[in-house]
Amino acid sequence: MRMVFRWFGEGNDTVTLEQIRQIPGVEGIVWALHDIPAGEAWPMERIIEVRDQALRYGLHVEVVESVNVHEDIKLGLPSRDLYIQNYIDNIKKLATVGVKVICYNFMPIFDWARTDLHKETEDGSNALFFEKDKIHGIDPLELVSSITRNSALTMPGWEPERLSQLTQLFQAYREVTAEDLWDHLAYFLEAVIPVAEEHGIRMAIHPDDPPWSIFGLPRIMTGADSVRRLLSLVDSPSNSVTMCSGSFGANPANDIVSMIGEFHEQIPFAHIRNVKVFDNGDFIETSHRTQDGTVDIAGVVKAYHEHGFTGYCRPDHGRHIWGEQCRPGYGLYDRALGIMYLWGVWDALEQARAGKEVSS
Template sequence: MKMVFRWFGEGNDTVTLEQIRQIPGVEGIVWALHDVPAGEEWPMDKILQVKKAADKAGLHMKVVESVNIHEDIKLGLPSRDLYIDNYKKTIVKLAEVGVKVICYNFMPVFDWVRTDLHKELEDGSTALFYEKEKVAHLNLEEQVQRINANPNFTMPGWEPERLGRLTELFDAYRNVTEEQLFDNAKYFLEAIIPFAEKYDIRMAIHPDDPPWPIFGLPRIITGQANIRRFLGLVDSPNNGLTMCSGSLGANPANDIVSIVNEFADRIPFAHIRNVRVYDNGDFIETSHRTTDGTVDIAGIVNALHENDYEGFCRPDHGRHIWDEQCRPGYGLYDRALGIMYLWGLWDANRRKLQSGRMGN
């Protein structure tokens, strides 16, 4: 397992590369050009700026999250070929600087939805929270204002250019079904995966967050059966999965250990985080510790270890603790604690394996 840490770039993150470098076992950053709109070709000079900063800090930049998919690709519009061509051009540039994994998603309009960015937990920390009843009656304009109330931080999936087109986008998706979304994903994969193979980059689809339809929009990466179907659209090692335990874990019906065991060789990248799911369907993000949430974090790490996982892994959304002022979900302290918990589980598995070998 290769530990990495998400970083939003100089001037766009409260966490510095120097701080990331001091977290035990972290060898690289998970990065993106967050100021480049979806569908546009990434400029090489901006890519090289990130590389220069990462190199100086002694960190690699092998994982990108995300090269976002333009909505015209998801909608299957004639203009999609232009945006797919731009995606290919970006892949060529990323390969030049050593990128090995591109995390992306195929969620219509929104990458993620929460109703409260700072819900207080019992210990006084705060975390991202999803209230099912509120989502059912959510005023999207109010939600946009809530997201934009954090002007110092870009919020992936809620970029201003996307938020300004909500009415237009909802109209465009009005008659798009889950089957059509799968068809449009297949068209994208058939164009991109052979290209990714050529440049030795693994594409890693991120599960939908939350993993069910919202606001009448279809979702397709929601559970084990749909993941199996998606990976089968183009059956290649380069068509992979970002295993996100938090996104999948919001639905307790998802057996994430089983997902890891089935798709282990197709998981180049893993997001590991915990959520506590309530009986009414609400959920809140907790510490990474297994007993603090509903997700079997220990079982997931065990499964990765048993499958000799050599892909990249990062802690995902953390709580806001010790009065840290940071991007919602992306502070330093709780994610660093999460890394140490994951390493503890991993090292315990490794010690157990070594003891077993010596016993034999």
């Protein structure tokens, strides 16, 4: 297991590279050029700049999250070929600085959705919260306003250039079905996967967050069946999955441990986080500790350990604790605590394995 940490760039993150390198076992950053609109080519000098910034602190840049997919590709419009070519060019550029994994998603319009970014919990911390009934009654524009309000930092998945076209996008998706979206994903993958494989990069799709339809928009990466279908679209080691225990785990019907067992060879990148799911379908993000949520985090780590996982892993969203002022879900303190919990489980499994080998 190779531990990495998401970083949004100089001037766009409350967490510094100096702080990241002090977290035990963290070897690299998970990064992107967040100011470049989806579909555009990334300037090579900017890519090199981030690579050099990380190297100064002994960190690598082997995981990118995300090279966003333009909506025209998801919609299957004739203009998609231009944006796919830009995507291919970005893959080639990223390979030159040592990128091994590109995490991406294929969610229409919204990459993720929450109804409260600072829900107060019993211990006084705050966390990202999803109220299922509220999402059915809220106007999408109201949700956008609540998520982007008073934010001096970019919100991944809620980029201004996309949200400014919200009404038009909803109109465009009105006739797009889930089967259409699968067809458009297949078209995209058939074009980019051969290039990624040639350049030693694994394209790792992120599950839908949450893993069900919102605002009537189709969502297709929701559980084990969808992962099987994805992997059948293009037979290549570069066609792979970002296994996010929090996104899939928002639906308790998803058995994350079982999914790791089935798909471990196609998981180059893991997001490990916990959520507490309530009986009415609401969920809140918790600490990484197994007992604090619905996801068996200890079991998740054990599954990776049993299958000899050598891919990249990052603690996903954390709570806001100790008065930290940060991008929602992306502070330093709780994510660092999460890393140490994950390492604790991993190290205990390593010790147990060593003892078993000695005794045998």
